[in-house]
Amino acid sequence: MKLTVWTYEGPPHVGAMRVATAMRDLHYVLHAPQGDTYADLLFTMIERRDHRPPVTYTTFKERDLGADTADLFRRSCQAAYERFRPEAMIVGASCTAELIQDDPGGIAERMGLPVPVIALDLPSYQRKENFGADETFYRIARALARPCEKTARPSVNLIGPTALGFRHRDDVTELTALLSDMGVEVNVCAPMGATPSDITRLGAAHANVLMYPETGESACRWMERDLGLPFTKSIPIGVGGVRDFVAEVADLLGVAPGLDTDRLRLPWYSASVDSTYLTGKRVFLFGDGTHVRAMARVARDEMGFEVAGMGCYNREQARAVRAVATEMGVEALITDDYLEVEAAIEAAAPELILGTQMERHIGKRLGIPCAVISAPVHVQDFPARYAPVMGIEGANVLFDTLVHPLVMGLEEHLLTMFRADPEFHDAAGPSHHGGHAPLVAAEEGGAGPRAPVAESPRDISAKKTEGGGATGAIEVVWLAAAERELKKIPFFVRGKAKRNTEAFAAARGETEISVDTLYEAKAHYAR
Amino acid sequence: MTERFAQASGQGCRNAPVLKQRGQHEVFCGLTSIVWLHRKMPDAFFLVVGSRTCAHLLQSAAGVMIFAEPRFATAILEETDLAGLADAHEELDRVVHELLARRPDIRRLFLVGSCPSEVIKLDLAVAAERLTAVHAPQVRVQSYSGSGIETTFTQGEDTCLAAMVPDLPAGPEGPEARELIVAGALPDVVEDQMRDLLAKIGIDAVHVLPAAREATRFGVGPGSRVALVQPFLGDTLAALERRGARHVAAPMPFGAEGTTAWFHAIAEAFGIPPEVVDRAVAAPKARAERAVAQAAEALRGRSVFFFPDSQLEVPLARFLTRECGMEAVEVGTPFLHRQVLDGDLALLDEGPTLSEGQDVDLQLDRVRAARPDLTVCGLGLANPLEAEGLSTKWSIELVFTPVHFYEQAGDLAGLFSRPLRRRDALKVGAVQPPAMP
Numbered sequence: 001m002k003l004t005v006w007t008y009e010g011p012p013h014v015g016a017m018r019v020a021t022a023m024r025d026l027h028y029v030l031h032a033p034q035g036d037t038y039a040d041l042l043f044t045m046i047e048r049r050d051h052r053p054p055v056t057y058t059t060f061k062e063r064d065l066g067a068d069t070a071d072l073f074r075r076s077c078q079a080a081y082e083r084f085r086p087e088a089m090i091v092g093a094s095c096t097a098e099l100i101q102d103d104p105g106g107i108a109e110r111m112g113l114p115v116p117v118i119a120l121d122l123p124s125y126q127r128k129e130n131f132g133a134d135e136t137f138y139r140i141a142r143a144l145a146r147p148c149e150k151t152a153r154p155s156v157n158l159i160g161p162t163a164l165g166f167r168h169r170d171d172v173t174e175l176t177a178l179l180s181d182m183g184v185e186v187n188v189c190a191p192m193g194a195t196p197s198d199i200t201r202l203g204a205a206h207a208n209v210l211m212y213p214e215t216g217e218s219a220c221r222w223m224e225r226d227l228g229l230p231f232t233k234s235i236p237i238g239v240g241g242v243r244d245f246v247a248e249v250a251d252l253l254g255v256a257p258g259l260d261t262d263r264l265r266l267p268w269y270s271a272s273v274d275s276t277y278l279t280g281k282r283v284f285l286f287g288d289g290t291h292v293r294a295m296a297r298v299a300r301d302e303m304g305f306e307v308a309g310m311g312c313y314n315r316e317q318a319r320a321v322r323a324v325a326t327e328m329g330v331e332a333l334i335t336d337d338y339l340e341v342e343a344a345i346e347a348a349a350p351e352l353i354l355g356t357q358m359e360r361h362i363g364k365r366l367g368i369p370c371a372v373i374s375a376p377v378h379v380q381d382f383p384a385r386y387a388p389v390m391g392i393e394g395a396n397v398l399f400d401t402l403v404h405p406l407v408m409g410l411e412e413h414l415l416t417m418f419r420a421d422p423e424f425h426d427a428a429g430p431s432h433h434g435g436h437a438p439l440v441a442a443e444e445g446g447a448g449p450r451a452p453v454a455e456s457p458r459d460i461s462a463k464k465t466e467g468g469g470a471t472g473a474i475e476v477v478w479l480a481a482a483e484r485e486l487k488k489i490p491f492f493v494r495g496k497a498k499r500n501t502e503a504f505a506a507a508r509g510e511t512e513i514s515v516d517t518l519y520e521a522k523a524h525y526a527r
Numbered sequence: 528m529t530e531r532f533a534q535a536s537g538q539g540c541r542n543a544p545v546l547k548q549r550g551q552h553e554v555f556c557g558l559t560s561i562v563w564l565h566r567k568m569p570d571a572f573f574l575v576v577g578s579r580t581c582a583h584l585l586q587s588a589a590g591v592m593i594f595a596e597p598r599f600a601t602a603i604l605e606e607t608d609l610a611g612l613a614d615a616h617e618e619l620d621r622v623v624h625e626l627l628a629r630r631p632d633i634r635r636l637f638l639v640g641s642c643p644s645e646v647i648k649l650d651l652a653v654a655a656e657r658l659t660a661v662h663a664p665q666v667r668v669q670s671y672s673g674s675g676i677e678t679t680f681t682q683g684e685d686t687c688l689a690a691m692v693p694d695l696p697a698g699p700e701g702p703e704a705r706e707l708i709v710a711g712a713l714p715d716v717v718e719d720q721m722r723d724l725l726a727k728i729g730i731d732a733v734h735v736l737p738a739a740r741e742a743t744r745f746g747v748g749p750g751s752r753v754a755l756v757q758p759f760l761g762d763t764l765a766a767l768e769r770r771g772a773r774h775v776a777a778p779m780p781f782g783a784e785g786t787t788a789w790f791h792a793i794a795e796a797f798g799i800p801p802e803v804v805d806r807a808v809a810a811p812k813a814r815a816e817r818a819v820a821q822a823a824e825a826l827r828g829r830s831v832f833f834f835p836d837s838q839l840e841v842p843l844a845r846f847l848t849r850e851c852g853m854e855a856v857e858v859g860t861p862f863l864h865r866q867v868l869d870g871d872l873a874l875l876d877e878g879p880t881l882s883e884g885q886d887v888d889l890q891l892d893r894v895r896a897a898r899p900d901l902t903v904c905g906l907g908l909a910n911p912l913e914a915e916g917l918s919t920k921w922s923i924e925l926v927f928t929p930v931h932f933y934e935q936a937g938d939l940a941g942l943f944s945r946p947l948r949r950r951d952a953l954k955v956g957a958v959q960p961p962a963m964p
Contacts, residue, residue, distance in 0.1 A: 001576075001618035002603045003625055010583040033642045035556025035675025038584045040907030050914030050960035052907065059552040062676045065646070076551070083888060095578035096642035096676070099609070124578060125606045 006338040006358055008313035008376060012122035013094045014039050015132025018215070019140070020090060021053040021163035022191040026140075027086035029077045031069070031097035031104045034059040043163055046379050053163075056080035058097070070102040074111060077104075081113050088144065088196035089113065090136065092120035116196065118143045128336075130214040130288070130314050133162055137191050138218035144199040147227055150206060154253040155185040157205045159231070160216030161192035166291065166375040167389045168192060169382075171211060174391035175236065179209075182258050184249065191215075203227040207252045211235075211390070213290050214314060235290055236390045238298035238398065239266055259392075266395040270302055281406065282308035282496075284350035286333070286341055286359055287374025289317020291389075293324040295354055295373050295398075300328060302395070303402055309333065309348040311341070313356075349499055352406060357381070369405030476502050478513045485515050500525050540841075540875040545863060550886025553907055554836060554861055555588060555923075556675030557683025558639065562589045563926060564687055565598045567712040570634040570740050573599040574626065575673070576619065576651060577641030588923070598633075600626070604643055615649050616657075623658055623668070633666055634741040637687065640672035667741060669694065679861040681759040681837050681926060684712060688736050692766035698746025699732075701771065704797045705750035706732040708772060710764065711757035714929045715739075720811075721756075721780075721932055727807035728790060729799050736763070747772050752796050754789065756780055756931055758871070759838035761864040778870035779842035782850045782936045783815040788870065811933035818937025819850050825944040825951075827852035829900035835859035835885050836905050836922040842871045843903070843925070844879065851940050855879035856897045859890065901947060914960045918946045 009015075013030060020028040021043050030036070037057050043049045058076045060069050077091065091108040105119025118139050122132050137159075158175060161168035169192075176186050187205035188198045202223060208231035210220045220231040230252050236245035243259065250257035269275065283305045285292045289312035299305040311333030312321045318334045325332035333344050342362045345353060353363045353370040357378045363370030372381050373389070388394040389401075478486065489497050497518075504521035505513050558581055561573045575581045582601035589597070602622045607613040619638075627633060636658070638651040651670035658668040671690035673683040688710060699705040707730055709721065718735060725733050734745040751772035753764060758779050768774060777792035778785045787808060794804045831853045833840040840860040847853040857880040865872070882890070887908075894902055894917065902912055902919045909919040920943055930939040 001608055001613070001615070001622050002605060003622050004579075004582050004601045004603050005597060006586055007579060007582045007601075009579075011579040013580075014583065033556070033675040034552045034554060034679065035558070035584065035642070036580060037551070037553045037907060038555055038559075038587055040553070041905070042587060044908070044910040045906050048910055050911060052911050057551055060676065062645075065676065079550075079888075095580050096646055099643060099646045123606075124580070125604060125609055128579065 009129035012132025032094035095124035160212035170388035237294035557673035557678025560683030698748035699750030701749025815933035822940035
C-alpha cells in the first residue's frame, strides 16, 4: 500500500485509451465499473476533443457482480461492434475488472467477431499509464503489421505520438516537414491518426522515427527484430538534438543530411545581449524521461542555464536520465512521489523549474517560476497556436517557453534602476507575473470544475521537507545589519545571494552573518 | 399545502412513467464527492483505499490538479496487498500512522472504500474501529463507501453523511419539534444565509450535517426534524429517521419558489404560522425573483435535456420550467428517490420523459433526435455534443457552485443561460472543430 497525494501517471488502461483515442477506426471495450468513465473527460475537456474517446465501458455495478459480469462484457462487446463497426478492436480490463478475472480477451476471441480483436493484459497494480500506452501499441503492431514491400522512395514511420501527449500534435507536423525537406516521406504516423489498416503497412517504411520512447519503444524494438526496421535514438528537441536527429536519419536512410535553418531563431536570441541575464540561472527539471533529458541539454548548452537538479517519474527511463544527470554533474531523482519532488526542489532552490503540471503547484508554493515541458499537462498546455517542441520551430518555441517565466534582461535592468521608486519597487515584481508568487493565490485557469476558495492549511509534506531543507545541520543567524543589506539586493537575485552567503558561512563554520560575511561571500562567488 | 405553492396540473410528474434502461453509465463514482466534502470539513481528511485509478479520478475530477495541498489522498493497493503477501490491515494501519504523523491538525479521518477494496472485501468498518481505538480522542476514524459499484457521483456524499449518523450522540426528546437538522453540504456563505432566515422565522436550534468541525457535533432524537438541501441524501435521511428524527418533506430550495416552499414546510413542522415566513423572506424572495427573471430572458421558451448525473435533475427541471420558462424534453437521473423528490415531482408539469439509469449510446441517439436548445450533461459528453451543434451546461458545476436559496437563485439561472448567451454572442462563423488526429 502506498500513500499517494498526486499521481504523475494514471493507470495502464488510461495509456491504452491514449492509443485508442489517437487512432481512427479502432474501438476499445473496457471491462470496468461505473465511474471509470471519468477518463473520457481527460480527452474531451483537457484536450478539447470533439468526439468521445472510442471506448465502451461495461460499467458493472454491485448487482452485476452477483450475476454474470462475463456475459455483460460479451454483450457490451457485441453492441460496441455493431454500433461502431471498427476495423479492429482492443479489449481489456481496468483495475477492478482485473480482480474479478473474467478474461475479456478469451471471451472476445470466442465471440468470433469479423474483425481482429486484440487482447490487452495490463497489470493495473504493478504498472502505469506510459507502460499501458507502450504495451497497447506494441500489441496492436504485433497483431496487425506484416512484412511488406518497401516504399520506392526513402520513408519512415513516426512512432509514439498519442492523445494527451505533450505537444504531440504539433511535433508530428514539424517533423513531417523537416523530413520532407530531406526528401524523406512519412509512411505511417502511429498511433496518432493511424487506422488499423495503416498499421498493417508499417513494414513498408525504411526506418522508424521513435519520437517518444515512453509510448513507442516496445513497438519499435519489435519492428526492428521482426520487420527489420531500424529506429532512431536521438530526440529532435533543441538545436543540438535536431542536428543529431538529422544526421541519424541521413545515416539510416542513406540520404543527404539537409536542414533548413532559415527560421531558426534560438541561437541568435540566446546570443543577443538581453539574454546575458540568463547566464547561470539555476534550473530544476522534472517530467518524463525523454523530455527531461532533451531539455536539460537545451537548458545548459543552448540557454546558458545551470542544471541544479533533474529527474523523471517514469522508472523505465531512469538509466537514460541518470546518464545525462551525471554529465550535468547532478544526481538524478527517479521517483513518482510528488512530495519527494517538492522536497528536492525546495532543497535545490532553483530560479526556474521546468516540469509538469504538478511542478507548477510546487513553484507556486515556493515562489519559483515554472514552465511546463512534459506530460501530465493541463488544458493550457494544448494551445490554439502552433507550438511544437521538436524541430526548428520547436527550438524557437522552447526559447520563449524557457524565458517567459523569468525576468528578462531589459526588465531586470529597469528594476535595478528604479529599485526604490514607489511605483516600481522590487516588491511589485515582474510586470507579467501580477505579483510575487508566494503571495499569489491565483488559481490556474482552465477546464474542470473548481471549488470556490483556495485551500489554506498546509500541508501534508511539512514534516518531510523540514529534514530536506537547504540549510542542513548548522543554524546560521543573520545579524540585523546584514539582513538590511541583503534587502537592498534586488529580489530576483536575493535568494541566490542569501543561499550563497549561508553556504559560504556554513562552510567556514561561522554561525553569524555580518555585512562583511555577505560581501566576502559575494567576492568568493564572483565570476 | 397552501395556495402559496400551488401544485402544477394535479399530481405533476408524481405518477409519470419512468424510462429505465441498462447500458453504459457515463457517470462519476461516489469518490468524486470528496472534492467538495473535504472543503466543507476543514478538520477532516479523506483517505481512499483503492487503486491508481481512484487517485487519478480524484485529481481529474478536482479540476485536474488545481490544489497543491489537498486533504485527500489515496492508499494505493499494490500487487503484494492483493496476493496476500502483505496483510492489508497492517498496511493500512501503517499508512494511517504515517498520514496522521504528518497532519496533526486532522480530527476526523474517513477511510473511503473503492471498487477494488469492495471486491477484495477489505472491511474498512473494522479498520476504522481499530484505528479509532488507537487514535481517540485526538482523531475519530470513520468509514464509508464511494465505490463505483455501489455509488454514483453525489451518492458518495450520501454514504459519507449516513456513516456519520450512528456516531451522533442522543439528542432532543420528542414528540414536538425542538431542533432542526439540515442535511447536505453547503458553502459557508449559503449556510449563513439559511441560518439567518431560519432565525428570523424563529428557528434557532439549527444543526447542519456535515458539521464543519468535529467539535460542533450535535445530537439526534425524536425531537429532531430533518430538512434536506440536496435530493441525493436518501440513505442519510433513512439513518436519521432510524434515530427518531422526522423528515420535513419539501421541494429542494432552488429558485425563489423552491426556497419559499422549503421554509414554509419547516415552519409548519415547528408550528410557526406561514405569515411569519412570508414576512421574513419577503425582501430576499423579491430580490431572487428579479434576479431570476433577468437571467431567464435567455431561457424562456427554450428546451432543455438532462443526462443523468448529479441527481439534482428533477429539482432543477422544476426550477427551469416553472421559474425560467423552459420546456423540459427529458429529465434523466441516475436514481429517482420518490420520497425525497415528492415535492419537486408534484410541481413538475407532465410532459418530459423521466428516465432513470442510462444506456448512454441510446440516450445520445435521443438527444440528437430532440436537438434541445440546452443539454445538461457530464464533462465527458459536453464538448462532443457542442461539436455537434448542441449547447451544453456541464453539470458538475452545479455541485461546486453556490446555487441554493434566494441569493443564489439568479446565479443558478445564470449557469444555464450563459452557454446560450455565449452562443448568441460569438461571431466566429460556423463552428467547425479542427480536424484532430
